[in-house]
Amino acid sequence: MSRLPPLEELVNLFEVEEVARQRLAPELFESIAAGAGAGLTLGRNREAFDRITLRPRVLVDVRAMDLGTQLLGRKLETPILVAPTSRQTLLHPEGELATLRGAAAAKATVVLSSRPGIPLERIAAQARGAFWCQLEPETGAGEFRQLVRRATDAGAQALCLSAGWRGEKPAPPVDWTLVARVREWTPAPLWIKGILAPGEARTAVEKGAQGIIVSNYGGRLVDGAMAAIEALPAVVEAVGRHVPVLIDSGFRRGTDVLKALALGANGVMLGRPPLWGLAAYGAEGVQKVLELIQTELALAMGLCGKPNLAAIDRSLVKIHKR
Amino acid sequence: MPAPFSRRAALRRLGAFAASSPLYQLGGQQRPPGLRERVPALEEIESVLEFEPVARARISRTAYDYVAGGVDGEFTLRRNRQAFEWAELVPRALAPAAAPDLSAEIFGQKLPCPILVAPTAAHSQVHPEGEKATHQGAAAAGVLMAVSSNSSYPIQEVAAAAKGPVWFQLYARDTPEGTRDRVERALAAGCQAVLLTVDTQYMSHRERMLHDRHLNIPAAGVPVRTRSRRQAGAPPAPYRLQPQNPDLSWKTVEAIRAYTNVPFLLKGILTAEDARLAVEHGVSGVVVSNHGGRYLDYAPSTLEALPEIVQAVGGRIPVLIDGGFRRGSDVFKALALGARAVLVGRPPLWGLGAFGPEGVRRVLEVLQAELAMAMAATGCATIAAIDRSAVLVDFA
Ligand SMILES: Cc1cc2nc3c(=O)[nH]c(=O)nc-3n(C[C@H](O)[C@H](O)[C@H](O)COP(=O)(O)O)c2cc1C
Numbered sequence: 001m002s003r004l005p006p007l008e009e010l011v012n013l014f015e016v017e018e019v020a021r022q023r024l025a026p027e028l029f030e031s032i033a034a035g036a037g038a039g040l041t042l043g044r045n046r047e048a049f050d051r052i053t054l055r056p057r058v059l060v061d062v063r064a065m066d067l068g069t070q071l072l073g074r075k076l077e078t079p080i081l082v083a084p085t086s087r088q089t090l091l092h093p094e095g096e097l098a099t100l101r102g103a104a105a106a107k108a109t110v111v112l113s114s115r116p117g118i119p120l121e122r123i124a125a126q127a128r129g130a131f132w133c134q135l136e137p138e139t140g141a142g143e144f145r146q147l148v149r150r151a152t153d154a155g156a157q158a159l160c161l162s163a164g165w166r167g168e169k170p171a172p173p174v175d176w177t178l179v180a181r182v183r184e185w186t187p188a189p190l191w192i193k194g195i196l197a198p199g200e201a202r203t204a205v206e207k208g209a210q211g212i213i214v215s216n217y218g219g220r221l222v223d224g225a226m227a228a229i230e231a232l233p234a235v236v237e238a239v240g241r242h243v244p245v246l247i248d249s250g251f252r253r254g255t256d257v258l259k260a261l262a263l264g265a266n267g268v269m270l271g272r273p274p275l276w277g278l279a280a281y282g283a284e285g286v287q288k289v290l291e292l293i294q295t296e297l298a299l300a301m302g303l304c305g306k307p308n309l310a311a312i313d314r315s316l317v318k319i320h321k322r
Numbered sequence: 323m324p325a326p327f328s329r330r331a332a333l334r335r336l337g338a339f340a341a342s343s344p345l346y347q348l349g350g351q352q353r354p355p356g357l358r359e360r361v362p363a364l365e366e367i368e369s370v371l372e373f374e375p376v377a378r379a380r381i382s383r384t385a386y387d388y389v390a391g392g393v394d395g396e397f398t399l400r401r402n403r404q405a406f407e408w409a410e411l412v413p414r415a416l417a418p419a420a421a422p423d424l425s426a427e428i429f430g431q432k433l434p435c436p437i438l439v440a441p442t443a444a445h446s447q448v449h450p451e452g453e454k455a456t457h458q459g460a461a462a463a464g465v466l467m468a469v470s471s472n473s474s475y476p477i478q479e480v481a482a483a484a485k486g487p488v489w490f491q492l493y494a495r496d497t498p499e500g501t502r503d504r505v506e507r508a509l510a511a512g513c514q515a516v517l518l519t520v521d522t523q524y525m526s527h528r529e530r531m532l533h534d535r536h537l538n539i540p541a542a543g544v545p546v547r548t549r550s551r552r553q554a555g556a557p558p559a560p561y562r563l564q565p566q567n568p569d570l571s572w573k574t575v576e577a578i579r580a581y582t583n584v585p586f587l588l589k590g591i592l593t594a595e596d597a598r599l600a601v602e603h604g605v606s607g608v609v610v611s612n613h614g615g616r617y618l619d620y621a622p623s624t625l626e627a628l629p630e631i632v633q634a635v636g637g638r639i640p641v642l643i644d645g646g647f648r649r650g651s652d653v654f655k656a657l658a659l660g661a662r663a664v665l666v667g668r669p670p671l672w673g674l675g676a677f678g679p680e681g682v683r684r685v686l687e688v689l690q691a692e693l694a695m696a697m698a699a700t701g702c703a704t705i706a707a708i709d710r711s712a713v714l715v716d717f718a
Contacts (some may be wrong), residue, residue, distance in 0.1 A: 009536040011529050043484040047438070050397065051624045051718070055593050058520040059575060063568045065560055251625065256621045291562065296394070298561035304526045304567060315595075316623065318716040 007281060007288050012296075013252045013273045016289055020276035028090065032275050037223025041216055045250025048227035051320045052259045060305035065298050069309050071244055071266060072189045074130070074157055074209055077107035078294050079309060080257060082249045082286075083269035084134035084160065084213075088169065089117025091279040096123045099278055102286025104129025106294065107208065111160050111269065114147070115167060118271040124154035132158040134193075137171045144178045145185055152186040158211075159186065163194040163204075166215060178208040192248065194221075194241040198238035203241050211266075213241055214247040217272045229260060236264030256297025261309060325484065330661035354379035357578075369692075370648045370669045370685055376601045377448065377675030385447040387530040392615035394527055397513070398623065399615030402646030405623035408492020409655040414701030418714045424690060426705050428640055428662055429585040429606060431487065431514060434464035435690050436705055437653060439682075440614075440644045440665035441491030441517065447472035448675035454483035458672050459682025461486025463690070468517060468665065471504065478511040489515040494567055494574060501574075505582055516582050517609060518575065521590030525564035528618045575603055587642070592627045594634035601638050608635070609661075610643040614667045614672050625656060626717050632660030658713040659707065 009014055013318035021029050035042025044063050046166050067078040088097030095117040096110075103110045109130040115122060120133070131168070133151035138144040151159055159182070163174050173191070182190050192204040195212035201212045214235050216225040228249035247260050257268045270293070277285030306312050325554035345456045349375050354375055355361050358544060361376055392399030432659050438625035439460045447450035453467075460467040461484035469480050471493040481488050490508035495501045542687035579586050593613060600608050610628050611620040624645035630640050642658050644665035651663045666689065673681030702708045 009525060009533075011532045012707060049620075052620070053401075053626075054618060054619050054620045056521070056621055057593060058588075058590055058596055059570055059572050059599070061571045062523050063565070065568075066562065067561065153584065167509055253619075255394070256619075260622075295562045296527070297562055299524050299526060300620075302563060303526070305523075322718040 001080065003205055004280065005207075007284060008013065010288065011291070013154045013276070013289060013292060016273065016276045016280065016285065016292075017032075019280040023280050024091070028279075032272055032279075035219035035223065036221055037273070039219065040223050041225045042219030045216070045219055046229040048229045048254070049253070049256050049259065050059060053318050053320065054255065054258065054262075054300070054304055055316055055318055056303055057316075058306075060307070060311075062302045062307045064307055065302055066308045067298055067301070069211070069266065073160065073244075076109060076267065078297070079261060079265075079267035080108055080290065080293060080297065080316070081132075081246070081267060081269045082108060082110040082274045082290075084113040084162070085208070085271055085275055086113040087117045088113075088275070088278060091275055092282050092284060095278075096221070096301075097126055098283040098284050099142060099274060100127045100129055100131060102160040103274070105283070105287040105289060106290035108294075109157070110289045112156075114162075120150060120154050123279055127155070127264075130157050132156050132188075132191075134160045134162055136162055136166050136299075137174050138166075138178070141181075142177055142218065144175075145181075146270035148182060148185045152188055156188055158189045158191060160191045160193050160213065161209075162217075163192055164221060166192055170221075174204075179208045193246075196226060196228070198234040201238045205239050206314075209243075211246065212246060213242040213269070214265070215269075216249050218249050219271035221245035229256075229315040232260060232263045232265060252293075254293055254300045256299070257293065257297045258300045258306075258312070261312045262314060264314070265270070324673040326461055334389065334625075345462055364680060364684055367684065368468050370672075372683060372686055373527060373669065373672035373676050373685055376677075377672040379683075381448045381473050381589055381675040384531070384534045385675070387527075388444075389442075389448060389668055389675075391528045392619070393617055394529065394619035396462045396615060397619050398612050398621045399646075401623040402615055402625070403648070405625040405717065406646070406649070406652050406655060408715065408717050409625065409659070411651060411654065411696060411700055412712055412714060413699045417701040419701050419703040419707075422694050422702060424694060424697070426663060429515060431466075432486075433466055435665075436661075436663040436664055437686065437689055437693070438489075438642075438665045439465055439467040439670050440667035440684070441468040441489075441519075442667050443470045443472035445559070445671070445674060449678055451678070453480040454480060455679045456670055456682050457481070457486060457488065457638070458484045459673065459679035460518070460670065460686060462679065462683040463686035465686045469508075469513070471519075475625075477513065479509050481511040488513050489517060492516050492518045492578070494518065494570055494578075498577060501578065502581060504674040505578065507554070509582075509584065510553065515585040515587060515606070517587045517589045518578060519589045519613075520567075520570055521592075521611065521613050521617050522566045523568045523570070528616065572599065572603055576607065579604060579611070579690050591631060592621060592624070594630040597631040597634040597641075602634060605639065607640040607642060608642060609665065610645075612645055612667075614645055614666065625659070626662060628656060629661045629715075647689075650689050651696045653689065654695050654696040654700070654708065655713050657708045658710060659715070660710070 024297040111132040114134045114136045133156040189210040191211040195201045244266040246267045247265045273289045274286045277289035345365045424435040426433045468489040470491045490513035547580035585608040591608040610624045640662035643661040643662045669685045670682045673685035700712045
């Protein structure tokens with residue numbers, strides 16, 4: 001095995017990926033990297049960012065940089081969260097515990113998978129930072145209610161229902177009667193993840209979702225789906241200004257995050273990058289990944305004349321045909 | 323009878339071949355000649371891009387990476403070059419211009435051509451005589467040089483090193499008095515215009531340089547000053563940023579303009595909105611620039627940004643441009659899209675690193691000769707005759 005470079009030598013997320021590639025057994029690394037089918041959507045998620053350029057404004061005082069934001073009444077230090085990914089103990093013995101510790105050190109919220117490597121209650125008992133819990137579409141009301149209750153009792157600040165997702169296999173359709181009852185069972189707001197079509201975003205909101213997460217699950221579910229960032233503008237437009245929208249799938253650079261914010265997202269989630277950090281370095285790797293991209297975002301904002309998120313709008317980006 | 327074979331002609335063909343390879347055109351990734359390859363002599367070089375590998379072979383790795391590098395993944399660095407492929411010249415076969423006149427005029431100043439040396443820092447990293455040598459080479463080619471605030475030699479020494487005209491690139495200092503002092507020194511040294519650089523609020527991530535640092539490669543020559551504004555004892559900037567000029571605002575612009583009695587330009591404008599504000603604030607000109615792809619990655623290529631800025635300015639002040647210009651035809655395209663003049667950053671540094679002042683001169687002469695050829699082919703007898711109809715544009 002090649003030497004493990006000291007964390008301070010790593011200058012971007014792709015380099016953390018490279019270290020993870022060298023450290024992990026090939027099947028394990030591939031299990032993180034893989035996309036569905038021929039990897040078309042996997043590729044598009046990245047390529048789409050090359051068709052969006054930034055329009056920087058100058059001569060704006062940007063001494064006081066502030067990446068803070070509010071999501072459904074909760075203050076976030078930065079608009080970057082950790083996306084739900086399952087069984088993190090496969091990558092590192094401390095699994096989710098390390099992820100939460102690293103994220104807390106970087107002041108980032110983690111969305112815990114519905115299939116963690118460590119029981120939810122044990123994670124919650126040791127968690128110092130904020131976390132949300134993911135739910136999968138269930139058929140039985142009893143089961144669903146039970147999951148909501150467990151997450152709420154554990155202290156989840158929000159719930160995230162992954163539509164279309166059941167451990168990487170196509171799931172049953174979302175049972176809207178259950179969604180409608182979630183508010184009876186918990187004060188935690190409910191996000192619905194996995195939306196690409198504006199019509200579906202509208203439906204989800206009508207049926208009781210308080211927030212929408214635009215996602216193609218990192219290209220792992222349906223090959224040939226559009227890039228998440230390409231789907232974003234229409235979803236934002238469909239749900240209107242009062243419904244918050246998050247996005248994930250393919251975010252690796254601070255400028256990627258900035259583009260999503262300019263196109264109307266309220267925040268961005270990272271799936272694979274924290275796993276690379278976790279696999280190679282444990283909690284400190286997760287922290288490093290988050291801090292690298294937070295710094296890149298702050299830098300890009302400063303160079304664009306945007307000292308805070310409120311200053312970012314659609315005029316900051318230009319979308320190109322190629 | 324076939325033309326007699328000459329070594330010169332063979333080399334020229336080889337050069338043309340290399341220059342036409344896509345990697346070569348994008349620049350910035352030049353391999354130095356290998357152990358068994360010979361480094362070409364100055365008179366064998368026919369195009370600007372050929373200087374880069376020679377310079378690379380002759381300067382330190384850190385100096386090369388410092389010059390070549392862009393920010394982050396270098397999207398904007400590549401895009402600056404790519405954009406030229408989306409603009410094509412429209413030749414006039416029936417009415418070529420026989421001996422085009424390249425002379426230009428800006429702020430009442432007559433120039434032999436609309437090509438200028440862009441301000442770049444720390445030339446002693448590539449040549450011991452630094453900016454003094456660059457000025458000598460530029461002056462020999464009749465080209466105006468803009469001298470960086472971060473030059474390796476004081477502005478008065480650079481200005482005095484040759485007879486050619488100089489402008490001064492200004493980085494605002496920590497205090498208004500410090501900034502004013504810097505401008506006054508430049509004016510006293512005879513600088514005929516001042517360009518305030520406005521796109522360096524925070525130090526960017528030059529990944530090549532970060533790697534060099536981690537590899538502990540010693541830097542040659544004068545170290546690059548990173549001008550952190552952090553006062554001793556002050557808390558670090560949030561998000562691990564390294565402040566440079568985060569406080570610059572239109573108020574700063576007004577204050578500097580008020581005491582600067584030569585043309586005063588803003589360098590680093592990329593939007594119509596800011597170009598309009600620049601006109602409203604009474605500046606004399608703008609330079610469309612993304613700092614050679616070194617600050618904000620995913621900034622647009624300057625050629626793509628040029629049309630909206632030219633339109634917003636509406637002829638009220640001159641619009642200059644830099645970023646990726648390596649061919650006379652590149653210069654021609656920008657002039658056709660409404661630029662008054664073009665600045666070149668890295669090419670003179672390649673010339674300087676490869677062959678000293680003579681290299682700088684040659685780089686600038688090659689560009690002029692190529693511009694003349696583009697003008698001849700498109701039937702433009704003068705710079706003023708180059709207009710929008712001379713190019714076909716299909717930007718992405
Ligand atoms: C090595 C290097 C140093 C630079 N230093 C400065 C500087 O001190 N001040 C400044 O305004 N621009 C600086 N620039 C940016 C140039 O003025 C110019 O905008 C850019 O190099 C043009 O792109 P080109 O190199 O592709 O021609 C620097 C660029 C390079 C390559």
